[in-house]
Amino acid sequence: MSALYMIVGTLVALGVLVTFHEFGHFWVARRCGVKVLRFSVGFGTPLVRWHDRQGTEFVIAAIPLGGYVKMLDEREGDVPLELRDQSFNRKTVGQRIAIVAAGPVANFLLAIVFFWILAMMGSQQVRPVIGAVESGSLAAQAGLVAGQEIVSIDGEPTGGWSNVNLQLVRRLGESGSIKVAVRGPDSEVESTHQLTLHDWLKNANEPDPIKSLGIRPWRPELPAVLAELDPKGPAQAAGLKTGDKLLSMNDQPVKDWQQVVDWVRERPDARIVLRVERDGVPVEVPVTLASRGEGKDAAGYLGAGVKGVDWPPAMIREVSFGPVAAVGEGVKRTWTMSVLTLDSLKKMLFGELSVKNLSGPITIAKVAGASAQSGVADFLNFLAYLSISLGVLNLLPIPVLDGGHLLFYLIEWARGRPLSDRVQGWGMQIGISLVVGVMLLALVNDLGRL
Secondary structure, eight states: OHHHHHHHHHHHHHHHHHHHHHHHHHHHHHHTTOOEEEEEEEEEEEEEEEEOTTOOEEEEEEEEEEEEEEEOOGGGSOOOGGGGGGOGGGSOHHHHHHHHHHHHHHHHHHHHHHHHHHHHHOEEEEOOBEEEEOTTSHHHHTTOOTTOEEEEETTEEOSSHHHHHHHHHTTTTOOEEEEEEEEOTTOOOEEEEEEEESSTTTTOSSOOHHHHTTEEEOOOOOOOBEEEEOTTSHHHHHTOOTTOEEEEETTEEOOSHHHHHHHHHTOTTOEEEEEEEETTEEEEEEEEOEEESSGGGOEEEOOEEEOOOOOOGGGEEEEOOOHHHHHHHHHHHHHHHHHHHHHHHHHHHTTSSOGGGOOOHHHHHHHHHHHHHHOHHHHHHHHHHHHHHHHHHHTSSOTTSHHHHHHHHHHHHHHSSOOOHHHHHHHHHHHHHHHHHHHHHHHHHHHHHO
């Protein structure tokens, strides 16, 4: 079933985002008087095709990994005299810039719409209350303690843990200090603490900002009673059963499930002995843990889960917006994620952030499937983030991408004439090499995660 969600989720995501991106180019081109020859969603063999009254061919093709809008252009073939005024190359620099920029702009507008819908749907946010602070950690050195609620980070309000994580992600790879404002239980008095960073998580493959500070979010106590098992996991292979209550791990008493999770993660590939209570009888079960991740980021894996418990109402915030206020929230979230995406790319380029954080088609497909399976809200959230990523990436000044064409047209506007075909050809070759290189790197990262 998860494979079906992954396939359908990926096809829907790519179909929606590619269609809107190309429609941006198409719509503005028509408004500028350019004749559009073909509007294709996908590449390769056409599966479905039809024509409109203006002669544009619309195509849905077999390979759903992109799309294109083919416009009349004298640089690509002979154009009849009576149609030359409808050629793309005959339009002013401003019109060509508008046509090329329209694709990424459509992606940003689509993200705003998705975030607008999500803002009106509302969401539940867990109050960012600290459950525990590791001894000797950055948080402990700054004076943070269990029970405090994080009110803001670097002056930005944090209504829930997702906001905390977002603000921390913006500081990855940096040196300096993070200002964390907190207030104690049943208190309105705020205090500010500074956490000192030095190349923070610069080389981490899968950074966990909150954990790296030594902060463990508060969560309700989960009894260590197994409720589900991974059919291919170590727990199932060792003979553990649903309903087993964990009593100890290597003779260390078990208090709750979070203790088990933390303990297991620190022991990849280790052989351990679990003592469980099964039908009222203590049983010892030897288990060889698996490993997830690579190198120093490797974590132990048991392949078992427990049944969730209800959160106290006081720990949950309901957040929703009216139709008008939701527009502002949509614009704000789109801007924030666009800046974060661009900043992350800059940090990777200058070595402040590991390039292993770059994701490719396999990761996108897995996230698409997981978000589709989680529900409409999660899937819309995923579509919004992916749409922003496509918009930002397409605006990068790399020939072949929309941003590269914009760069050429801006140079033409500044100097009064276009760059020579030879220079543009060199740029295209360099651009193709860069894009292919990045795609291969992302694919290697995906395979490493598998």
